[in-house]
Amino acid sequence: MNLAVKDIRHNLGRFALTSFGIGMLLMMVMGMVGIYRGMIEDATLLIDNLGADIWVVQNNTRGPFAEVSRVPRNLLDRVAVIPGITNAREFIYHMIQRERDGKPLRIGVVGLSWPLDKGEWLPLIAGRSLSQAHYEMVADQTLGIPLGEKLRLGKETFSIVGITKGMISSGGDGLAFFTVKDAQLIQFDTPGEAVRLERASRLERGAKADIGLSQPSLLERALGPSSSIPALGPPMISAVIATLHSSFEPSTVVSVLSGWRDVSVYTADEQRQLMLKGMVEMARKQIGLFTALLTFISAIIMALILYTLTLEKVHEIALLKLIGAPNRVILSMILQQAIFLAMAGYGIAYLAGRKVFPNFPRRVILLNSDLITLALIVLGISIASSILGIYKAVSVNPNEALAG
Amino acid sequence: MSDKEIAVETQGLTKIYGKGNTEVIAMLDVNLTVRRGEVVALLGPSGSGKSTLLTAVGLINPPTKGKVMINGILVLDGPDVFLNLTTFRRNHIGFVFQKSNLIPFLSARENVQVALELNGLTGRTARKKAMSLLDYLGMSDRGDNFPAMLSGGQQQRVAVARALANRPSLILADEPTAALDSVRGRQVMELFSKVAHEQNGAVIVVTHDHRALDVFDLIYEMEDGKIRKKED
Known part of the structure; x- marks a missing residue:
C-alpha cells in the first residue's frame, strides 16, 4: 500500500x-x-541567418549591432575583389521608432543588398520576399502590421509583402527588411525645409569660395541633389558582409582586410561573441x-x-x-x-x-x-x-x- | 501453568519523571502478570499511573526501573532495551485508544491492511485478511468507508480489527469506550472479552467505565503509581 x-x-x-x-x-x-x-x-538570430562569413565595419567599432558603424558604399567593391570572397553585400541596420494607432512602434530596419539578397532566406509565414528594388518591406509578425498594409516611413510608403516569424532584434523589437536603398531612405530622411536650407547654404559657401567664382557651373550643381555632387559621397552603409569560398580560411581573408586602416573586420563567430559578451x-x-x-x-x-x-x-x-x-x-x-x-x-x-x-x-x-x-x-x-x-x-x- | 501461558509480566516496574525537586513518581514497583485468554481492567483516577503502565508494557515509554517480559521474553530492564522494539511491538502487541485513532486518509479496510502489510504480508493476502477481520467484527460492509464516515463504535471496531491484525499475544486498550455511549461501550468491552477468549490473547484495558466491569476476568486498581488487585 x-x-x-x-x-x-x-x-x-x-x-x-x-x-x-x-x-x-x-x-x-x-x-x-x-x-x-x-x-x-x-541577439544572434540575424547574424546566423544572414550566412555571412566576414563582417567589415567602421574602424575601431564593434558594429553594426553593438554600436553605430558607418562605412562608405564603395567599400563593397574593395571587399568583393579580395581573393577567397565569393560575394560581398551591403548591409544596413538601424532602429527607428514611429507611432502607429497611437502606440509606439519600434522597428529594427535591415537593409538587404538588392538584387543579390532579396530575403529568400527569411522565415516567411505569409506573403513573399522582396521582388522589386523599392517600396516593399517584409515585416516580422511581432510588429503587428498585416500583410498588404501600407506603411509610411520618411517620405515613402512601403507595402508589406511578407511576414516573418521570430525575426527579432537583440532588444526584442521586430525586424523589418528593405532593400539597402530603401533602408537608407528611411535612415537619412531629411525634411524638405532642411534640404532647401542646406542647398542655400551650399550655394552661399560656393559663392564666397574661389572655386565658385572661377567655375560658376559648380554653383548650379549646389542647387541639385547631394548625390549629383562628385565631392559628396552617397549615404553610408552599416557594414559590408562577405561570403567566403569554402576552400579559404576566414583567418586568411581577415588578415588581408585587417591591413586596411579604415575598417575593422570580424568573422561571423567573432560578431556573434561581440553580441553575446557585449x-x-x-x-x-x-x-x-x-x-x-x-x-x-x-x-x-x-x-x-x-x-x-x-x-x-x-x-x-x-x-x-x-x-x-x-x-x-x-x-x-x-x-x-x-x-x-x-x-x-x-x-x-x-x-x-x-x-x-x-x-x-x-x-x-x-x-x-x-x-x-x-x-x-x-x-x-x-x-x-x-x-x-x-x-x-x-x-x-x-x-x-x-x-x- | 507454564511460563508460555503468561502473556505479559512486569517486575518492580517504576517510572520517575524529572529529577531533584521536580521529581514525580508516576509508577512505583508495579508487579503484574496477565495470562493469555485473560481480560484485565485497570482502574484508577487520573494521574494514578494507568497510562504510564500501559505505555511501559506497550514498549513506548521505557520504565526507569523494573522488567517487562512478554511471552516469556525479557524485553525491557529499566531503560535497557534487549530487542528491536518497533518490530517486537508490531509482532506481539495491538493497541486500541480512547479515540479511534484510525488513519484518516485510509479506508476501514486499509487501516487494518496497513498493519498486516507492515508485518510483511503482500497486498492481496493482506487485503483478504483485513476483510475477514472486519467480517469477524461485523464491519465487512463498511470496509471502503473512511473513518470520518463511521460512527464512534464502528471506528473502535475497526481499531480492534487493526489491533488483532497480526494475532498479537497482548492487546492494550486505553479508555476505549470514553467516546461511546453505554450500549456501544459495553459492546466494545464484550468484543475484547470475545477476542481474548477466542484468539487466546491477553487484553489489558484502562478504563473509567464501571458499567461493564463484569466482562473482565481480573480487575486492578492503581493509585499514586501503585497497583493492587481489586477483590470482588
Missing part, C-alpha cells in the same frame, strides 16, 4: 492547490531561463541571479510546505510508529509526497508556461536541455526540502498517538 498516494488521494484538493502554487513558482523560474535563451537567440552579458548575469534567487525561494517555500504537511500528519506518523511502522516507511511516505509535489508542480509549470510564454513581449525559448536540468534541480530541491519534514517525522514519538 502506498501511503503517500493514499494521503494525496484523500486530500486531493489541497494537494492540487499546493502543486499549483509550486507550479506557478517553477513557471517563473522556467520563464526566466526561457527569456535568457530567447535573448541569446534574438549586449547580452549584463542581462545574462541579471537573469542568472534572479533565476538563482527564485530557485532558492522555491526551495524554501517547498521546504516549508513539506514541513507543514508533515506537522499536520504528526499524529498519523506517531500512530504508524506505534503499530510498528519502521522509520523507512514514514520517510518514504514524506519523500514520495515531496517528489510527487515537485513533479506535479513541474508539470503544471510546463503546461502553463507553454500557454502563457508565447504571450510574453519577449521570446521565451524552452530548450529540452534546460527543461531536463530544471527537472533535476526541482527533484533535488524536493528531496532537500523534505529533509526538514523527515527530521520532524523521525523525532515523532509513538507516545504522541496516545495524546488523542
Whole structure:
C-alpha cells in the first residue's frame, strides 16, 4: 500500500492547490531561463541567418549591432575583389521608432543588398520576399502590421509583402527588411525645409569660395541633389558582409582586410561573441541571479510546505510508529509526497508556461536541455526540502498517538 | 501453568519523571502478570499511573526501573532495551485508544491492511485478511468507508480489527469506550472479552467505565503509581 498516494488521494484538493502554487513558482523560474535563451537567440538570430562569413565595419567599432558603424558604399567593391570572397553585400541596420494607432512602434530596419539578397532566406509565414528594388518591406509578425498594409516611413510608403516569424532584434523589437536603398531612405530622411536650407547654404559657401567664382557651373550643381555632387559621397552603409569560398580560411581573408586602416573586420563567430559578451552579458548575469534567487525561494517555500504537511500528519506518523511502522516507511511516505509535489508542480509549470510564454513581449525559448536540468534541480530541491519534514517525522514519538 | 501461558509480566516496574525537586513518581514497583485468554481492567483516577503502565508494557515509554517480559521474553530492564522494539511491538502487541485513532486518509479496510502489510504480508493476502477481520467484527460492509464516515463504535471496531491484525499475544486498550455511549461501550468491552477468549490473547484495558466491569476476568486498581488487585 502506498501511503503517500493514499494521503494525496484523500486530500486531493489541497494537494492540487499546493502543486499549483509550486507550479506557478517553477513557471517563473522556467520563464526566466526561457527569456535568457530567447535573448541569446534574438541577439544572434540575424547574424546566423544572414550566412555571412566576414563582417567589415567602421574602424575601431564593434558594429553594426553593438554600436553605430558607418562605412562608405564603395567599400563593397574593395571587399568583393579580395581573393577567397565569393560575394560581398551591403548591409544596413538601424532602429527607428514611429507611432502607429497611437502606440509606439519600434522597428529594427535591415537593409538587404538588392538584387543579390532579396530575403529568400527569411522565415516567411505569409506573403513573399522582396521582388522589386523599392517600396516593399517584409515585416516580422511581432510588429503587428498585416500583410498588404501600407506603411509610411520618411517620405515613402512601403507595402508589406511578407511576414516573418521570430525575426527579432537583440532588444526584442521586430525586424523589418528593405532593400539597402530603401533602408537608407528611411535612415537619412531629411525634411524638405532642411534640404532647401542646406542647398542655400551650399550655394552661399560656393559663392564666397574661389572655386565658385572661377567655375560658376559648380554653383548650379549646389542647387541639385547631394548625390549629383562628385565631392559628396552617397549615404553610408552599416557594414559590408562577405561570403567566403569554402576552400579559404576566414583567418586568411581577415588578415588581408585587417591591413586596411579604415575598417575593422570580424568573422561571423567573432560578431556573434561581440553580441553575446557585449549586449547580452549584463542581462545574462541579471537573469542568472534572479533565476538563482527564485530557485532558492522555491526551495524554501517547498521546504516549508513539506514541513507543514508533515506537522499536520504528526499524529498519523506517531500512530504508524506505534503499530510498528519502521522509520523507512514514514520517510518514504514524506519523500514520495515531496517528489510527487515537485513533479506535479513541474508539470503544471510546463503546461502553463507553454500557454502563457508565447504571450510574453519577449521570446521565451524552452530548450529540452534546460527543461531536463530544471527537472533535476526541482527533484533535488524536493528531496532537500523534505529533509526538514523527515527530521520532524523521525523525532515523532509513538507516545504522541496516545495524546488523542 | 507454564511460563508460555503468561502473556505479559512486569517486575518492580517504576517510572520517575524529572529529577531533584521536580521529581514525580508516576509508577512505583508495579508487579503484574496477565495470562493469555485473560481480560484485565485497570482502574484508577487520573494521574494514578494507568497510562504510564500501559505505555511501559506497550514498549513506548521505557520504565526507569523494573522488567517487562512478554511471552516469556525479557524485553525491557529499566531503560535497557534487549530487542528491536518497533518490530517486537508490531509482532506481539495491538493497541486500541480512547479515540479511534484510525488513519484518516485510509479506508476501514486499509487501516487494518496497513498493519498486516507492515508485518510483511503482500497486498492481496493482506487485503483478504483485513476483510475477514472486519467480517469477524461485523464491519465487512463498511470496509471502503473512511473513518470520518463511521460512527464512534464502528471506528473502535475497526481499531480492534487493526489491533488483532497480526494475532498479537497482548492487546492494550486505553479508555476505549470514553467516546461511546453505554450500549456501544459495553459492546466494545464484550468484543475484547470475545477476542481474548477466542484468539487466546491477553487484553489489558484502562478504563473509567464501571458499567461493564463484569466482562473482565481480573480487575486492578492503581493509585499514586501503585497497583493492587481489586477483590470482588
